[in-house]
Amino acid sequence: MATAKDIMHPGAQWISREETLDRAAQLMRELDVGALPVSDENERLCGIITDRDIVVKCVALSLDPSHIRCADLCEGTPRWIDAGADVGEVLHEMESRRIRRMPVVEDKQLVGMISEADLAAHLSERQLAEFVERICAT
Template sequence: MTTAREVMHAGVECLGLDDTLVTAAKRMAELDVGAMPVCGDDDRLRGIITDRDIVVKTIAKDKNPSQVKASELIGETPVWFVEPNTDVDEVLHNMVEHKIRRLPVLDNERLVGIISQADLAAKLPEDKVGELVEAISTTSH
């Protein structure tokens, strides 16, 4: 059995609730990622902000990203997650069912990693990854 821990990207950085979207965008650019988790002062995951969120929910609505905080973009949708020992088939099922491209990995309510389509593509058989990409690409935002 392959587990979430085996396919996840460890060492994930969090944005703070009070970080602005300019800070979020700069960190995404520096890390070459399209999404960042948002954590509270207690290091617990509160949400995820994507580059698309910044564009669609802020810039396209004529809001100033230097004045919008990360906390203002999270909380609208539930944050789906798995635990480190979750079987990768369940990881795939969750990503397809919830139409998400990234899945946080929590251990004792603390963020320990994140699983993206790229992580799965690098570590799983082609047929499993193809099913995920097809399901998400045809219905995801």
Template sequence: MHQGAECIGEHDTLRRAAQMMRDLNVGSLPICGDDDRLKGIITDRDIVVKCLAEGGDVNQATAGELARGLVWVDADTSVEEALVKMEENQIKRMPVIENHRIVGMISEADLAKELPDSKLAEFVHRVYARA
């Protein structure tokens, strides 16, 4: 996991989300509500496919409008449990929650750095084989 994930506000525009992704050099952002609680996750692909390709306006559409399914793990979840959840949900990035607040994100890059090659290959095969 990399700690300190920055959220995009649910009322912020998709242009702001894209700028944050660029500035942070990431492909997804957690979406947080006014209560600072996780509402979903948005990816760069969501912005392109669900807004731009449909003729939407990134200056008007908000991150909250494109919030995807809410799949997350507790901070004390084991690596094995996190991998299973990512595989079952066919996701490559997942928020980590502690005390009802987001504390980080797990990504493929994190897995690549931490997992043995055989375990990483198994994860990649399972996630991409069903995609």
């Protein structure tokens, strides 16, 4: 059976919790991604910041993204999946927590991200439909 590492998008990059939101937006543009894992000073996952977070929690409130740190927007306990986890575990974790992007970690190092696009490329139409139904359920 396929693993998280088999379906992930490799080459994900951390952004430090101390970096500003404008830098996060620049890095998202450079990497062509909509989310970045946020790391603490020990390069441990402490959150995820999305392009939507920046817009809704900063720009829409007329705050200056050059003065707001990534740490200020990180909420809750970040979730991640081990690179060796099978796809069933990935789907369960993402569905049960209604997560659209999942960092993949191997030997305590970030090795990739799994997004809905990655799932679409690797799941059957039925599996993908079930995932979308569960994650979008109100």
